[in-house]
Amino acid sequence: MLGNISSVQVVEAIDVVELAEGWRAQKGLAGGGVVIDMGYDMLDQLVGLFGRRFEVQHAAVMKTRLGSYDVEDTAHISVTFGDSVNATIFLSHSGIRSEEKISIIGEKGILTLGGELVRLSLCDKGGKLTPHEQYTVHEPSALLLERGLASFIGSPNDWDLDKDVAVMQLVDEIYRVGSSQVESQTALNPLEKTWSWPKVTPDVERAISEQLHNTLSIYNNDGIFGKFEETFRTFSDTPSYHALLHNSGTNALHVLYYASGLTAGDEVIVPVYTFHATVSPLMHLGVKPVFIDAHPETGNMDPSKIASAITYKTKAVIATHMWGVPWAMKEIGDICRNNGILLLEDCSHAHGASINGKKVGTFGDGAAWSIQGDKVLLHGHYNKRCKSEIPKDHPLQDFAVTGAGLKNRAHPLAIAVAHNQLKILPKILDRKSQCAAHFIETLASIPFLKAPVLESGSDGVDSRALCAKIHCAWNEAHIYPEFNQASLRRGPLQTSVRDLGHVYAPDMYAGEWKAADFPGAVTFHSQVIKLPVWAYEEDWATVKACARAMLDVARECIKTPLN
Numbered sequence: 001m002l003g004n005i006s007s008v009q010v011v012e013a014i015d016v017v018e019l020a021e022g023w024r025a026q027k028g029l030a031g032g033g034v035v036i037d038m039g040y041d042m043l044d045q046l047v048g049l050f051g052r053r054f055e056v057q058h059a060a061v062m063k064t065r066l067g068s069y070d071v072e073d074t075a076h077i078s079v080t081f082g083d084s085v086n087a088t089i090f091l092s093h094s095g096i097r098s099e100e101k102i103s104i105i106g107e108k109g110i111l112t113l114g115g116e117l118v119r120l121s122l123c124d125k126g127g128k129l130t131p132h133e134q135y136t137v138h139e140p141s142a143l144l145l146e147r148g149l150a151s152f153i154g155s156p157n158d159w160d161l162d163k164d165v166a167v168m169q170l171v172d173e174i175y176r177v178g179s180s181q182v183e184s185q186t187a188l189n190p191l192e193k194t195w196s197w198p199k200v201t202p203d204v205e206r207a208i209s210e211q212l213h214n215t216l217s218i219y220n221n222d223g224i225f226g227k228f229e230e231t232f233r234t235f236s237d238t239p240s241y242h243a244l245l246h247n248s249g250t251n252a253l254h255v256l257y258y259a260s261g262l263t264a265g266d267e268v269i270v271p272v273y274t275f276h277a278t279v280s281p282l283m284h285l286g287v288k289p290v291f292i293d294a295h296p297e298t299g300n301m302d303p304s305k306i307a308s309a310i311t312y313k314t315k316a317v318i319a320t321h322m323w324g325v326p327w328a329m330k331e332i333g334d335i336c337r338n339n340g341i342l343l344l345e346d347c348s349h350a351h352g353a354s355i356n357g358k359k360v361g362t363f364g365d366g367a368a369w370s371i372q373g374d375k376v377l378l379h380g381h382y383n384k385r386c387k388s389e390i391p392k393d394h395p396l397q398d399f400a401v402t403g404a405g406l407k408n409r410a411h412p413l414a415i416a417v418a419h420n421q422l423k424i425l426p427k428i429l430d431r432k433s434q435c436a437a438h439f440i441e442t443l444a445s446i447p448f449l450k451a452p453v454l455e456s457g458s459d460g461v462d463s464r465a466l467c468a469k470i471h472c473a474w475n476e477a478h479i480y481p482e483f484n485q486a487s488l489r490r491g492p493l494q495t496s497v498r499d500l501g502h503v504y505a506p507d508m509y510a511g512e513w514k515a516a517d518f519p520g521a522v523t524f525h526s527q528v529i530k531l532p533v534w535a536y537e538e539d540w541a542t543v544k545a546c547a548r549a550m551l552d553v554a555r556e557c558i559k560t561p562l563n
């Protein structure tokens, strides 16, 4: 009926949720990967129909998920049968949805079998294809193929037991041609992609090269330092601030405290849940940190705990905008004003974030940003403290040239890169925002995962900037411990959800600290997971694969009742 066949296209895909843990991923049990498991019957049909003279033109057999297994879960195969039939076969255990479809293209027409649908288009006398004839059948198409396909394209007369040997040879040949791809599985697995940037573009290379040929030593705010400080002040909506680049966020915090006039015997109220660098520089000035518990839902400093911690020695509060989500800054600002103390900000996670259009760094009396390699803006460990055109008698002057004799200013090469990144920062933030939105959307149906908690009355919060934080934080009072375990096994957590390294254990600094004193921080720390939000368009496949994998794992967890 179809005349001579020129090509065949086959798609067979299913989505096996816990693939790495099931028999399908074990060579000993499955005999191989998707080619053996799902492809064997189909290849048997094709050999039966088109003969044993075949040549594998191309085979890409790959592993698209993380996990300790070494069989392929996806295969793209191209085989020529005889002199004229080209077969294209796609097999997958990791399909987005289950699909089974076969199209056979002959000189007289096209036959497509897909699920329960049979579509037949035949050529008229002039050689033009007629509109589809469509039938619904009540048998899966593979069965239909087995029973009835031969009648559409003519009965093959060479079906015998030797055919099985030919099918095995075909399978062997597919593995032989495709084997290099299974071995180089890391390159093919988007989930293996680590979150590393900036991307080294020609612009970045040019910026470094120009700086190399310019100078590698800047003592004041000449050249690239002045340019960066100026651009950053504009970006941060702090045009009237003094800005001073340092070689790390930690040093920027140190100079922020120094320039704020803090001296030995003073007390500063600090968040208990933050990176240690928010606190450690205080110790070098002899200042006592007074730790405040975190709000269990946001991880940020709980404003209701601040007033009772203020003493006559308290000179300042420093707030960290944890994971890029600023919160309760108005309440904290009011407390500081009412008590005549400074409000300082550690904006290291939150470049560009804002509340009601007001950017972080503008809420208080001074701020520090890290631009270390994990941060929204990077390169190297080069940091700044705002307020510019530093007057001669300003305490920042002590650090402006030699870093108070410690030479802790930035390196020009790194600032050349950071300056380049700063120019594209709005674009980076937008993309990160899209990634965060994708994670939130994909996982919205999972009851035990929650998107980051935003400021109440959050319609005024600039969620574009908020979502563009360095990590997407999720928390839930009853988070399934199995979720973390299973996700780790499945893969995405290995590269994308990292353990919380942030110190909320201030016993390094305050001997009397007890976990029971900070239940909010302990709760948040034990329940939050972090997802990276990538920055470039070409990361989109990674983002989707990661979100999808998390969804699979979460769905599996839901099947297990909570104890």
Ligand SMILES: Cc1ncc(COP(=O)(O)O)c(C=O)c1O
Residues within 6 Å of the ligand: 248, 249, 250, 251, 274, 275, 277, 278, 320, 346, 348, 349, 370, 371, 372, 381, 382, 383
């Ligand atoms: C909240 C916070 N503050 C300060 C720092 C210190 O920055 P840097 O590593 O550039 O010294 C970090 C670094 O991770 C941080 O997370």
